[in-house]
Amino acid sequence: MTHNTPLSPRPLHHLADGRLRLMTAAQLRRHGVSAAETNEQCRPGGPWQQILPNVVLLHPGPPTSEERLHAVLLYAARERTAGGTGVTAGVPVQPGPGETPAPPAYAEAMITGRAALTLHGFPSAPPLPSLDVIDVLVPRLRRLRSTGCARIVRTTALPTAEQVTGVPVAPVARALADAVAELTDAGAIRLLLTEAVRGGHCEPTAVVRELNRARLLSRPHVVDAVDSLVAEGRALAEQRLYRMVREHGLPDPVWNVDLRLPGGPQLGGLDAYWPEQAVALELDTRGHRHDDDAVWAEHARKREHLERLGITVVHVTPRKLRDSLEHQAAVVRTALTAAGDREPAAYVVVLPR
Template sequence: MNHNTPLSPRPLRHLADVQQRVLTTAQLRAQGVSGADVTAQCRPGGSWQQLLPGVFLLRPGPVTAEERLHAVLLYAARSSATEPGVPLQPAGPGQRPSQRYAEVLVTGLAALALHGFPSAPPPASLDRVDVLVPRLRRLRSTGCVRILRTPALPEPVEIAGVPVAPVPRALADAVADLTDAGIVRRLLTEAVRGGHCEPASVVRELAQARLLSRPHVVDAVDSLLAEGRAIAEDRLYRMVAEHGLPDPVWNVELRLPGGPPLGGLDAYWPDHAVALELDTRAPRHDDDAMWSEYARKREHLERLGITVVHVTPKKLRDSLAQQATVVRTALMASGDREPAAYVVVLPR
C-alpha cells in the first residue's frame, strides 16, 4: 500500500465528513488497513497523522477544531465496547449520532463553548479538552485529552453531532480549575442570563463537586442567585400582564394586627387572600432548614385562610401560561372559601 492507495473498497458513506477523516485503529482495520499500512502512512511526509493513541487523521496539514474534538471523543470511546478494539458502529435508524461515542461526554470549558457561552474560549484555543467517562473505565489522560471520572454520566446534550455535558455539570467541571473570580462570575451569570439553566441546578452541581467552600465561588454564586431572582421576578410581572391576571401588591410582608410578622411574599391579592411565593432557594448546606421555614410559613398562612401558590423560576421559564392558570384558579376559588383572617399588608 502506498500513499495513493484507496483506503478501502468498503463504503464509509454512513459517516459524516469529519468521521471519515478521523478514524481509530480498529475502524481502519475493519476497512482492511493493516497496522503496517497505518505506520507507513504516518511517517514524516506521509499522508496521515496520528492525533492521539490509536486515533488518526487521514490527511496532512493543520488539524481543525472539529477534527480535534472528534479525535478526543474517539480516543475516550474507542475502548468502551465490550471487546477491546471493536470499531464503533454506524448509527442505525432513530439512533443519535453521538451514540457512536459510547460512554463519553465533552465537559468543562470546551462544552460551555459548544453551548454558546461568550466567555468560554473556543475549543481550538484550549490546551486540553475535558471529557467525562464512567468511573470504572480504564483510560488515562494524554495529549489534549483530560479524563474526568463520574459515578454516573448525565444525560448528554447533542450539539453538532457531539455529545456534551449539560450546562450545570459543564460549569462545575470548568469552575473546579478556575481561580479568577471575574471569569467564574461571568460564566455563572451567562448560564442564567442566556436561559441555559436555573441557578438552583448550577448550585446543586457546585455543591456536589464540593466547590462552595471556595470564597471566589461563593461570591460568584451570590451574584448568580441575584441574577436568577431578577430574571424570575421579570417573568412573574410578565405572567400577570400577559395573561390578564388582576394586579397584586408586589413584594410585601404580612402581619397579624399587633402581632409578629407572618413572612414576606412576592405577590399578594388582598381581595382574594391569595399569596404567591417565588422559590429561589439554592441547594446549600442549610437547605433543609430553609425549606422547613418555607413550609412553616405556608402552613401558618393557610391556617389563616390565605391560599399560597408556590412557583419556581424553572416553572416560570418553561410553563408561564400553566402557572398563570394555577394562579387564576386560586383567585376564582376564593369565593368558595371561608373569609380569611384580617392581616396587615406592609411593603417589604
C-alpha cells in the same frame, strides 16, 4: 473467515476522503491496514499522524477544531461491537461510492467543561482553537488517563448527552461545574454563571446543585459567583412574574411585601399578595446548598402558618414560570376565584419589604 479477519484493503487515499479524516487503530485494521503500515504512514513527515493514543489523523496538517473534538471522543469512547462484526463506536468508517455514512456514535463519553459551553453557545466561552485541552466526561471506573489534548473528567453517574452539531455534549449545568473546577478567576466564573441564566440555558438551582455535587461551594470565589447567580435568577423570575400578571389579565397584587399579625410577630415575606382574596404567591429560588433542608423547613413552617390563618399560598419556581407561564397564571386565577367560597381570612398587616 472470522469477524477478526481484516477486510480486503481499500486504497489508503480513499480513507482520507471523508469530512472527518479520523480513524481508530481498530477501524484501520478493519480496512486491512496493519499496525505496521499505520506506523509507517504516521512516521515523521508522513501523510498521517497519531493525534492521540490509537487515534489517527489521516492528513499531515494540523487538525481542525471539529477533528480535535472527535479525536478526543474517539480516544475516550468505550469500544463495543455490534452483532459480532467488531464495529467500533466512534467516527464511522468512510463510505465507499454510493454508501451512506453512518452518524458518529460514542459510547460513555461526551464533551464537557469550557469546550462544551462553547458548543452550547456561551458568548464568553473561549473559541475551540484556543483551548489547549478538551475535557471529556467518562464513567469513574474507565481506565483512561489524560493525554495530549484530551483531559479525562470522571463521574459516578454519566448524564444524558445533548447532541450539538453532531457532538455529544454534557448538559449545561454539568459542563459549567466542570469548567468552574478549572477556573480561579471569580469574574470569569461569575460571567459564565450569569450567561447560563440570561441565555435561558438552565435554572440557577440546577447549576448550584451540580456545583454542590462537585464540592465546589467551599471555594470562596465560587460562592461569591453563586450569590450573583441566584440574584440574577431571581430578577429574571420576577420579570416573568410581572409579565404573567400583565399578559394574562390577573388583578394587580401588592408586590414584595411582609405580612404580620396586628401587634404580633412577622409572618414572612411574599413576592405578591392579593389582600382582598387573601392569596399569596411565593417564588422558590432556593439554591441546593448545604443549608437547603433548613431553608425548606422554614418555608414549610411559614406556608403552614399562613394557611392556618386562611391565606392561600401559591408556590412557583422560576422554571415553572419559564416553561409554563399560562398554566401558572391559571393556577393563580383559580386561587383568586375560589376565595369567595372560603371562610374569611384572619386580618393581617401588609408592609412594604
